Amino acid sequence: MPSSDVIEPIARALSIMSAMNQHRLSTISDLHRATGLPKPTVHRILATLISCGYVAKDIDRSVYMLTEQVLSLSSGYGKEAWLLQVGTPVARRITREVKWPVAIGILDYNTIVVQYSTRPYSEFVMQGSTVNKRFNLFSTAMGQAYLGFCEETQLQNILQALRDQEVQEDCILESDSKIKRYIAAVQDRGYGLRVGNRGESTHMAIPIKSDHQIIGVIGLSIFSSCFNDKVAKEYLALLRKSAGEIVDSMDKMIALAEHSAT
Amino acid sequence: MPSSDVIEPIARALSIMSAMNQHRLSTISDLHRATGLPKPTVHRILATLISCGYVAKDIDRSVYMLTEQVLSLSSGYGKEAWLLQVGTPVARRITREVKWPVAIGILDYNTIVVQYSTRPYSEFVMQGSTVNKRFNLFSTAMGQAYLGFCEETQLQNILQALRDQEVQEDCILESDSKIKRYIAAVQDRGYGLRVGNRGESTHMAIPIKSDHQIIGVIGLSIFSSCFNDKVAKEYLALLRKSAGEIVDSMDKMIALAEHSAT
DNA sequence: AAAAGCGTTCCATATTGCGAAACATTTTTT
DNA sequence: AAAAAATGTTTCGCAATATGGAACGCTTTT
Structure with missing residues (x-):
């Protein structure tokens, strides 16, 4: 048989x-x-x-x-893979709840790479899939979510990597004080934010941290015309709750896997 | 086709x-x-x-x-695997040269596990294969080679692991000073040694170190009746040269692999 | 000397994986 | 709104191919 x-x-x-x-x-x-x-x-x-x-x-x-x-x-296998395995259903749940598309990204070298996006599930039509697209660390919500909340040593590594690359995209890099102010602004706000013009979309994002380490970022996109302080507060809370859930289930799964590996 | x-x-x-x-x-x-x-x-x-x-x-x-x-x-894959890939031909070469069997072992928990042995190649018939056999850390040449030359912190870990196990085989563990003297004796000698009785075999072994870390041990067995200070000196030099070669080719291969992984 | 164990090669057989074609959905274009 | 393109999935008849018993040469054990 x-x-x-x-x-x-x-x-x-x-x-x-x-x-x-x-x-x-x-x-x-x-x-x-x-x-x-x-x-x-x-x-x-x-x-x-x-x-x-x-x-x-x-x-x-x-x-x-x-x-x-x-x-x-298997070399690509690590915390990021767990993050996706746990994170994708959570992302879909958020989109089911608030309709707006949600994306999960991770750091790769000196850019954020979108690993998963619920854009196809969202009732609001936005431009094509962003999966595997790379996003600048400055000037994007996901990038801010990373830069603003990672550890100091890693921040320095990333900045060095950015300076080392041939084509300089971010003139902000020229001044240390500018960088500091930029990051401080993100930290004060508590999340990454990129407000789009009319007709475009606005993005907000927060880090997903486990063990003081950022393993990924999760972001939400919304029509700029629908964005205001009230919804920002609401969605920020939702994202934070979701990120917490992701980390919790992840840690549980990892512990389980390691335990049963014996 | x-x-x-x-x-x-x-x-x-x-x-x-x-x-x-x-x-x-x-x-x-x-x-x-x-x-x-x-x-x-x-x-x-x-x-x-x-x-x-x-x-x-x-x-x-x-x-x-x-x-x-x-x-x-692939989880089992690491430096030990490289060690074997590089070490087995070297071990065979030694045996071709001096006829005596050579074995390569690694630490697993609190014993040395023989991973490879050229015993079948040796013209001198000794008892069956030792592959996958476990050897006590005290009282064997390979064990001594590990204990005598590993870092202090790891030594403490191993000793703790030995104390924690249910069946206490080594009464030497009862006294810290005894342990210290035992290890000091190995270090003075410069290699692990277990002299066998007449008709038995004698074993000598040294660590294979890379980056101040012991990744394995390599040992040679010889009829006790053929063992004396002169051959000990000769074989020790041979083992040391071989261990050096192993580490060198290993580092080269690892560097190569990491480089071509891009 | 015999027996047991090992790795390896062969080969007739039917098992089994194959992929073009068709279908169902979704996405993009017109 | 319709058409076209792309993607995921299922089907199915057929030939390619993986299969494993048997046999061989070799080494080790009895």
Whole structure:
């Protein structure tokens, strides 16, 4: 009985790799015992994995080990991935509640990259998807949310990275005091804000912090004509509550995963 | 032309996962473009990966992301893996040169675990393979090589771990001064040593250090009857040279890998 | 000397993955 | 508002292909 529509060779290869990850060196018999797969099959799968570069074979003995290339399957995995796994449903819930689109971004080098956006869910039509788009740290709400609330050392790293890049976009960088005032303004306000002109949209954003570290930012977009102090206050509270929920469930999930990894 | 004996579905699945690791969220079309695979195929592979738990699908949108389970393919990967990849050929070379078997071990919790041994290559027949066998930190050459040359903080951690375990094997732990003298003796000698009785074998071992951190130990076994100060000196020099070579190539490879990861 | 275990190769077989085509939805263009 | 383009999903007949028992050569154990 072929258990539904699962491609068997793939499932087998993954179980082999998973087994190989338990001990650093494996023999064919080891894997045969660990996975229950017939030895010729194990042999063939290993040949495939070698050919793809994920496994190395000891030259004269028949001992196999994973290569560093396995990291290419998971190197991007970290807190940000958890953030998305937990954050996307929360973002959708906000949009269901207030209709406006919500986006989640993370820092990459010296820009904010939008990882997820509920724009398609929002009843208010805004321009195309922003997923994978990069946003300047100054002059965007999400960028402000990061700059304004990250730790001092990281702030300095980011500023250095910005100064190092070839094309200077932000002339604000020329003056330290200007930067300080800019960031202080964000901190006083308590959130990132970029007010758009009539017909454009206005954006507000706050950081998502875990352990004093910013793992991402969450922002909300709204038609500029609908924006005022009252809704700002309301949505800010909503964003803060949501960010807190995200961090809570994230920490719980991570603890759970680490616990069950034993 | 199916390039020899490579199982296509596996290669495809790996390329999908690798592509997914680049961006945190992917659509079918993204992956279709990135890998060149037909969309129904991408769809089927994703279904398989979901079924195996390596991929999660956004509930209402068709957005896919890797789950934390990808770590089960690579979590064991770190400096120790590099050590083995680089160390095993060196170990074999030593055995070719001096005939005696050489083993490489790493610390796991509070024991040394042999990861590789050239025992099968040695012309001198010794008892069966020691791979995956655990060795006490006190009373073995490899253990001494670790205890004697690791950093103070780590030493304390290990000692605590030893004290915490239920069955107390080493009564030496009862006295701090005994421990200090024991370790001092190892340091004076410059290497771990366990002399066996007649007919048994004698073992010597040194740490493999990178960045002031011990990433493993390398040891050599020899018939007790063949052991004396002269050969000890000779083999110690050989082990030290080899350990240096291992660390050098390791650092080079790691640098190379990190550089080409861009 | 025999037996057991290992890695590896072969090969006939049917299993199984394949992808063009069609369909259902959504998004963009006209 | 209609049409066109793009995307996700399902179907299905077929050929490619993964499969694993059997056999082979080798080493280790009995």
